Amino acid sequence: MTDPHQPLSPDAIARLLTDTEPYLSCDECFARIDEYVEHTLSDPSYLDVPMDVHLAGCAVCAEEAETLTELLS
Ligand SMILES: [Zn+2]
Structure with missing residues (x-):
């Protein structure tokens, strides 16, 4: 049995976690x-x-x- 939902490869996860791009x-x-701004302010x-x-x-x-x-605060 093969799972059609492939887990993310370590490479893909690393890319998602990279905070440089x-x-x-x-x-x-x-x-x-x-x-986002509303949440951040509240x-x-x-x-x-x-x-x-x-x-x-x-x-x-x-x-x-x-x-x-600035507008919302
Ligand atoms: Zn942008």
């Missing part, structure tokens, strides 16, 4: 940036790793998040 597209980031311990990683590596979205944070 964003793996969310800017479109995906923008789609949830409002929610709960300082809130973590959204894909967003955090993207914002750390993308100046455009980071600026957008900053603007939203």
Whole structure:
């Protein structure tokens, strides 16, 4: 019996865990940036790793998040 749902290879997992390159597209980031900023403001311990990683590596979205944070805070 072979399982059609292949587990992620160690390589794929390592890629997902690498925090040096964003793996969310800017479109995906923008789609949830409002929610992300709201969560971050209401709960300082809130973590959204894909967003955090993207914002750390993308100046455009980071600026957008900053603007939203100022607007909402
Ligand atoms: Zn971006």
